[in-house]
Amino acid sequence: MPLPPAVITGLQTLLGGRFSQAKAVRDHHARDESPYPELAPDAVAFVRTNEEVAGVVKLCNAHHVPLVAYGAGSSLEGHILPIHGGICLDLSQMNAILDIAPDDFLVTVQAGVRRKQLNLEMKEHGLFFPVDPGADASIGGMCATRASGTNAVRYGTMRENVVALTVVTATGDIIRVGSRARKSAAGYDLTRLLIGSEGTLGIMTEITLKLYPLPEAISAATCVFPSVNAAVQAVIAIIQYGIPIARVELVDETAIAAINHYSKLSLQEKPTLFFEFHGSPRGVQEQAETTQALCLDYGGSGFEWSANPEDRTRLWQARHNAYYACLQLQAGARILNTDICVPISKLAYCIDRARDTLNQSHLKSAILGHVGDGNFHALIIIDPNRPEDMQEAERLNHCIVQDALSVGGTCTGEHGVGMHKIQFMLQEHGADAIECMRAIKAVFDPNNILNPGKMLPAPSL
Secondary structure: OOOOHHHHHHHHHHHHHHEEOOHHHHHHOOOOOOOOOOOOOOEEEEOOOHHHHHHHHHHHHHOOOOEEEEOOOOOOOOOOOOOOOOEEEEOOOOOOEEEEEHHHOEEEEEOOOEHHHHHHHHHOOOEEOOOOOOOOOEHHHHHHOOOOOOOHHHHOOHHHHEEEEEEEOOOOOEEEEEOOOOOOOOOOOHHHHHOOOOOOOOEEEEEEEEOEEOOOEEEEEEEEOOOHHHHHHHHHHHHHHOOOOOEEEEEOHHHHHHHHHHHOOOOOOOOEEEEEEEEOHHHHHHHHHHHHHHHHOOOOEEEEEEOOHHHHHHHHHHHHOHHHHHHOOOOOOEEEEOEEEOOHHHHHHHHHHHHHHHHOOOOOEEEEEEHHHOEEEEEEEEOOOOHHHHHHHHHHHHHHHHHHHHOOOEOEOOOOOOOOOHHHHHHHHOHHHHHHHHHHHHHHOOOOOEOOOOOOOOOOO
C-alpha cells in the first residue's frame, strides 16, 4: 500500500531533505546481517531529536503507517526488515553523548551512538562500557535486542547495564522510565520491559548506561583441546571453581581454520578456548595460572597468555571477525546463525548434539560461542540462491533449538527474536504467556505500527 500523501507531506515539512523516497536510500536500509532477502521500506526518515522522532511517530500512528527503527543494520534475525512496508526511522544521526557522570559511573547517550565510539570517549575518564556483541552496533539497537556478547559472563547483558531510558511511545508521547539510582522499588519496571522489545513497544531515543573502571591489568590467553566436549567441560569447571573470568569463548576447529585464513594467524586448528582476565597484575596472573591448571585436567594444551595490549587486541579482533571469516569459506555465502542458551550444566550435551546434527548435513558449519554463560552459535553456511540450502539450514536450526528447549534453555540467548525465532516463541513460553505479551503490545501500540510482524506469532484464527 503506498504511503498516504498526508504522511509524505508531513514528513517533508518536518524533516526537509532528511526524508527520502529515493531508491538508493531505501535499498541501503533493505537488509541486515540475516540471510533474508532484501526488503526495502517505502521511505526513510533521518531524525536528530526526540521531538522529530515524536513527530514522525504521530504522523505514522494517525495514518496507521508501519514504522521500523534502524540503527547500524547489524542485527542477525531480520529485525529491521519492513515486512509490511512503511517508514524506516533511521536514528544514526542521533549520535551524541549527552552526559557523563564519572563519579556515578553513568553515561547518557542518544540511541545512534556506536559501541566503539562510546568506549573511545569513555577511555579518557578511565571508564568503559563492557557489553560487547562483536559488531560495532548502535546502543539503541543493543537495547532493542537485549544484546550481550563476550563480556557477559562477568559484566552481564544490556538488561543489567541500562538504568534509564527516554522513549517515544506509539502515540508520539515522550516519556522517561527508570532513574539514575542504582536500584528502585517504585512501580512497574518499564525499563526492563522495553529492553529487548525490538522496537515493538516504543522507540528508545536516550539511554543511561552503567560504566565500569578500566581494569588495572588485562591479560588474554588461548588453550587448545582434543575435542569440543573437553573444552566445554573445562569451561564448566572454571565457572564452578569461581574464577572471575571476564571472557571465555569457544571456537571449533573449522572456525579456527577460517580465522587463520581471514586474519593471517597461525593458531592450531583444534577446538580452542579464548580467555580474558581483568584485575590487578597479580590477580590476572593468578586467574590465568588456575585456569591453565584446570584446562590441563581436560586435555588442554598449548596454554599461551599475554598481557601485551597488541597481542590481546589482535587475538580478540580475530575472534570478533570469526563470523566474517566463516563467510569466506564459500563464495557468495550467507550465514544462518543459531543462538541458543542453556543452563551451564547442559552445555556440553547440547553442543555434542548440535555437532552430531551438523555433521550429518551437506552444509558447511562452525560452532563458536560465549560458553561462559551457556550461549553458543552454530554458523550454518548457505548459498542464498539455493532455496534447498535455506530449508536444510532451518531444519538444522530447528533440531538444535529443540534440544535447547528440552533442557530448559532458550531459542535466543542474545540475537533476539526478529522474524527468525517467532516460530519457537509459543513452544518456549506457552500460549498463556504469549497472550499476556500480545496484551502488552496492544496497550503500548494499539494501532500496531511499531515493527509489526516481529517478536510475537500471529494469533490463531
